[in-house]
Amino acid sequence: MINKNGKVLLADDDEDFLRTYHTILEKAGFQVLDATNGEETLGIAMRERPDVLVLDVSIPKKDGLAVMKEMRTMGEDWAKNVPIIILTGKNLDDERIRAVADWNPTYYLVKGNTSSSELIRKIESVV
16 A cells, blocks of 8 residues: 555554554555554654654553653654654543643544544644
């Protein structure tokens, strides 16, 4: 498939979700990179420089919030400015919600309330 819409890094530790959304985003024309933990996400992000990151909050080794914070505090303009979409199934407590807001995600979406077509529209709006 021709990559017409950009490169997406999809980070989630739920293998079924990752496989399903990888296929959905690929069919929508995106080049999709997968990561299952925060350390892997950072490595792939810095090596591949995707157009957008889609992060789950609850991933091992470094959660999505730690990944977002590290990206936003790096010295590189790309890392500070790359669009980050938080896509999580977790209800966050007030402290974690404030942490999300502090690191300026482009969108904050809840898995149960977000259709695949809505996610595609959000990604397309930032690439």
